[in-house]
Amino acid sequence: MGEGTGFGKTILFGEHFVVYGLEGIPCALGKKTTCAVEKIEGEKGYDLVDNRPIADDYKEKKAEEYDNIITAIMDHLKVESRIKITFAGDLVPASGVGASAAAAASLSQAISNEFNLGLTKEQINDSAYVGETSGSGTPSGIDNTAAVYGGFLVFAKNLEGGKNKIENITIQKPIEIVLINSGKAALTKEVVADVRKLYETKPEEIGAVFEEYKQLVEDGKQALAEYNIEKLAELMEKNQELLRKIDVSSDLLESIIILAKEAGSVAAKLTGTGRGGSVLCLTPGKELQEKVASAAKEAGYEITLTTIG
Numbered sequence: 001m002g003e004g005t006g007f008g009k010t011i012l013f014g015e016h017f018v019v020y021g022l023e024g025i026p027c028a029l030g031k032k033t034t035c036a037v038e039k040i041e042g043e044k045g046y047d048l049v050d051n052r053p054i055a056d057d058y059k060e061k062k063a064e065e066y067d068n069i070i071t072a073i074m075d076h077l078k079v080e081s082r083i084k085i086t087f088a089g090d091l092v093p094a095s096g097v098g099a100s101a102a103a104a105a106s107l108s109q110a111i112s113n114e115f116n117l118g119l120t121k122e123q124i125n126d127s128a129y130v131g132e133t134s135g136s137g138t139p140s141g142i143d144n145t146a147a148v149y150g151g152f153l154v155f156a157k158n159l160e161g162g163k164n165k166i167e168n169i170t171i172q173k174p175i176e177i178v179l180i181n182s183g184k185a186a187l188t189k190e191v192v193a194d195v196r197k198l199y200e201t202k203p204e205e206i207g208a209v210f211e212e213y214k215q216l217v218e219d220g221k222q223a224l225a226e227y228n229i230e231k232l233a234e235l236m237e238k239n240q241e242l243l244r245k246i247d248v249s250s251d252l253l254e255s256i257i258i259l260a261k262e263a264g265s266v267a268a269k270l271t272g273t274g275r276g277g278s279v280l281c282l283t284p285g286k287e288l289q290e291k292v293a294s295a296a297k298e299a300g301y302e303i304t305l306t307t308i309g
C-alpha cells in the first residue's frame with residue numbers, strides 16, 4: 001500500500017492577486033488529509049473510500065469535482081490498473097481550506113509510493129496541480145503548493161509557464177488562528193472569472209488595487225520576518241479592504257469579520273476564494289483564540305482552531 005499526505009492551507013496575503021503573478025503568502029494548517037492507495041483486482045479505474053471528517057453536504061456537492069481530480073491524476077501518472085483510494089486525516093474538508101488540493105497532493109504521493117514512481121516533491125506538486133486544474137479551471141497553484149510543501153511560503157505563479165516561485169519563510173513561533181467557516185461554498189472558477197471580468201472592465205481602477213497590493217505583500221513579508229504581530233494584523237485588514245475592492249467579499253463574510261473583531265480578534269479577513277468559504281482570524285495566544293472561537297460557535301459557525309508557522 002502506498003501512502004501520502006497533503007496539508008490544508010490558509011492564505012494570509014494574496015488570494016486572487018496570485019492569479020496575476022503577484023506574490024502571495026499561504027501557510028499550511030496543522031491539519032492534513034492522508035491517502036492510502038492499493039492496487040486491486042479489476043479493470044482500470046478506482047474505488048473510493050472517504051473517511052475524512054466531512055462537514056455538511058460537501059461530499060455530494062463535490063463528487064463530480066473529485067472524480068475529475070482523481071481521473072486526471074491517474075491519467076497524468078499513467079495508472080493503468082484498478083486502485084482502492086482511501087482518504088482520511090484530520091482536515092475537515094470545508095470550503096476555503098484547500099481541501100481538494102490536499103486530497104490531490106496526498107493522492108499523487110500515495111500513487112507514487114504504491115507504484116514506485118519515485119516522484120520528487122516538485123513532480124508531486126505538478127501532479128496535484130493537474131488534479132486542481134481539472135477541478136477548478138485555471139488555478140494559480142497556490143493551494144496545491146501549500147498542500148505539498150507545508151509551512152509558510154512565498155508563492156508566485158510564473159505567468160510565462162516556467163517554474164513558480166516557492167520560498168520558505170520561518171517565523172519565530174507559531175501564531176494561534178481561528179478559521180470560521182461561513183457554511184457557504186463558493187466556486188473558485190466562477191469567482192476568479194468575475195475578478196477577471198472586473199479587471200477587463202475597469203483596468204485602471206483594478207490595476208491601482210494590484211499596485212497597492214504589491215507594496216502590501218512586501219510589508220507583509222517584513223512583518224513576518226520581524227514577528228511584528230501588530231503590523232501583520234494591520235496589513236491583513238488592509239488586504240481585506242483590497243479584496244472588497246475586487247468584489248470577492250460578501251455581506252455574510254463581513255458580518256463574520258465584525259463578529260470576530262468584536263470578540264477581540266486582532267485581524268480578520270476572508271481566506272481563499274471568498275464570497276463564502278472561511279474567515280481567517282488572527283488570535284495570538286490560546287486565551288484569545290478560545291474567546292473568538294466561542295463567539296463564533298455561539299453564533300452557530302463551524303470553526304477550526306490551529307496555528308500558523
Ligand code: MEV
Pocket residue numbers: 014015016017018019138139140141142143188192271272273
Ligand atoms: C484559492 O484558494 C485562491 C485563489 O487565488 C485561486 C487561485 O489562486 O488559484 C482565489
